[in-house]
Amino acid sequence: xxxxxxxxxxxxxxxxxxxxxxxxxxxxxxxxxxxxxxxxxxxxxxxxxxxxxxxxxxxxxxxxxxxxxxxxxxxxxxxxxxxxxxxxxxxxxxxxxxxxxxxxxxxxxxxxxxxxxxxxxxxxxxxxxxxxxxxxxxxxxxxxxxxxxxxxxxxxxxxxxxxxxxxxxxxxxxxxxxxxxxxxxxxxxxxxxxxxxxxxxxxxxxxxxxxxxxxxxxxxxxxxxxxxxxxxxxxxxxxxxxxxxxxxxxxxxxxxxxxxxxxxxxxxxxxxxxxxxxxxxxxxxxxxxxxxxxxxxxxxxxxxxxxxxxxxxxxxxxxxxxxxxxxxxxxxxxxxxxxxxxxxxxxxxxxxxxxxxxxxxxxxxxxxxxxxxxxxxxxxxxxxxxxx
Amino acid sequence: xxxxxxxxxxxxxxxxxxxxxxxxxxxxxxxxxxxxxxxxxxxxxxxxxxxxxxxxxxxxxxxxxxxxxxxxxxxxxxxxxxxxxxxxxxxxxxxxxxxxxxxxxxxxxxxxxxxxxxxxxxxxxxxxxxxxxxxxxxxx
Numbered sequence: 001x002x003x004x005x006x007x008x009x010x011x012x013x014x015x016x017x018x019x020x021x022x023x024x025x026x027x028x029x030x031x032x033x034x035x036x037x038x039x040x041x042x043x044x045x046x047x048x049x050x051x052x053x054x055x056x057x058x059x060x061x062x063x064x065x066x067x068x069x070x071x072x073x074x075x076x077x078x079x080x081x082x083x084x085x086x087x088x089x090x091x092x093x094x095x096x097x098x099x100x101x102x103x104x105x106x107x108x109x110x111x112x113x114x115x116x117x118x119x120x121x122x123x124x125x126x127x128x129x130x131x132x133x134x135x136x137x138x139x140x141x142x143x144x145x146x147x148x149x150x151x152x153x154x155x156x157x158x159x160x161x162x163x164x165x166x167x168x169x170x171x172x173x174x175x176x177x178x179x180x181x182x183x184x185x186x187x188x189x190x191x192x193x194x195x196x197x198x199x200x201x202x203x204x205x206x207x208x209x210x211x212x213x214x215x216x217x218x219x220x221x222x223x224x225x226x227x228x229x230x231x232x233x234x235x236x237x238x239x240x241x242x243x244x245x246x247x248x249x250x251x252x253x254x255x256x257x258x259x260x261x262x263x264x265x266x267x268x269x270x271x272x273x274x275x276x277x278x279x280x281x282x283x284x285x286x287x288x289x290x291x292x293x294x295x296x297x298x299x300x301x302x303x304x305x306x307x308x309x310x311x312x313x314x315x316x317x318x319x320x321x322x323x324x325x326x327x328x329x330x331x332x333x334x335x336x337x338x339x340x341x342x343x344x345x346x347x348x349x350x351x352x353x354x355x356x357x358x359x360x361x362x363x364x365x366x367x368x369x370x371x372x373x374x375x376x377x378x379x380x381x382x383x384x385x386x387x388x
Numbered sequence: 389x390x391x392x393x394x395x396x397x398x399x400x401x402x403x404x405x406x407x408x409x410x411x412x413x414x415x416x417x418x419x420x421x422x423x424x425x426x427x428x429x430x431x432x433x434x435x436x437x438x439x440x441x442x443x444x445x446x447x448x449x450x451x452x453x454x455x456x457x458x459x460x461x462x463x464x465x466x467x468x469x470x471x472x473x474x475x476x477x478x479x480x481x482x483x484x485x486x487x488x489x490x491x492x493x494x495x496x497x498x499x500x501x502x503x504x505x506x507x508x509x510x511x512x513x514x515x516x517x518x519x520x521x522x523x524x525x526x527x528x
Binding site: 119121126127129130131132133134135136137138139140142143144146147148150151154195196197198199200201244245246247248249251375376 | 394396397398399400401402404405409427428429430431433436437438456457458459460461462463464468470471472475478479480481482483484495506511513
């Protein structure tokens, strides 16, 4: 059974805050949920399926806080990819008749809490079997991703200047987003001239750290048609997990090489059909590797593909992250997956900022990567959406 | 090269890994070897993740390897190098490169086992192999 065409994204909301010391975590989830339901023209009473991940203060806790009456609950945790994966799971649940209005929420306050997100080891659970073989060596999010960049440069001749183009494109888009954390347009020279955080990644190769949240409402076709919103249909969704295979570590490709082709096959479309792409951008290298793995260019060609403005809306062949992405706009709770789906839906509705809106945007992809890093455990979730 | 070392977050051994850390404290790198499929894996597990056999045992690594990828953490009180080292036994191991010029690390560089002590134990890390200069550093 395919989920193709069995569910629609009816509501989206990106919380406008980027720093919220005055709000609680549950409150940020609830404000996001309310925003997405209002966008859809629905209420808490209509929700019968709820989806959240590790950023939530607990799935049951959020259901109680929101006052939901459910018949379907899914708290699958896959890092920043979770929410794109949840859209796929919601479509499955709706197709199977297990729920008809699915609410997905994300929120977090790493900025207010002063979390050193990328530069110190983050330990969620001491019993996790990997921790003692990573944290004592000072492995962090940024230096693990940096090793993917280092290896990609070694194998394919990718350069820091090519990676910088990804940030440059994001900044061109962010200048039009009043909520974006970083609205200044930057140049390749700005990026490679910014301080090195972990070789070869510079400060401007790294995403922002922001408080905030967001929510998505996925509904069955009958409800979608009853609402006064543009029809955005889920036509392909896939997930995959890649890890360190007992030491057979591969740094230059991601689980998107598995989830991408599966989602394209389900959707019955190919990369060259895509009008707009939301691509996870925790670091510039994260985006480059996904672009290759999703099939927008051959493996090793990503550096050339992203150069010279090819990702800038109105300029290049693959407009990406037109909200400014995680690199410039928002990376709420250190998890960029949900905002990827939101900007894809805005593009398909024609509700992106006019300066970045892709003309005749009827087919979009959103890809998320979550977990540790590309050489060890991580998930990729690919979502393909179509305007009906 | 400098003599200052970074502050090490001590590992928290469990019953499955205590032997790894006690070996490290005594100057050995203990690898998990599967008698069924004949392969080493890392990090160490009781059940072989490559073939599901429970016939696994500890074997001391010979101590040689090659840098597969590295990164120097510059935004730290004491800059340090993380690396994936391809062990001569096969697996890639996440580790540190120490006693080295942080600006002269190269992919393909031969490295040899070393230990970095912390309160109550030691980390198995690597340093440039002494014969490195003679060996042709451009191999990878």
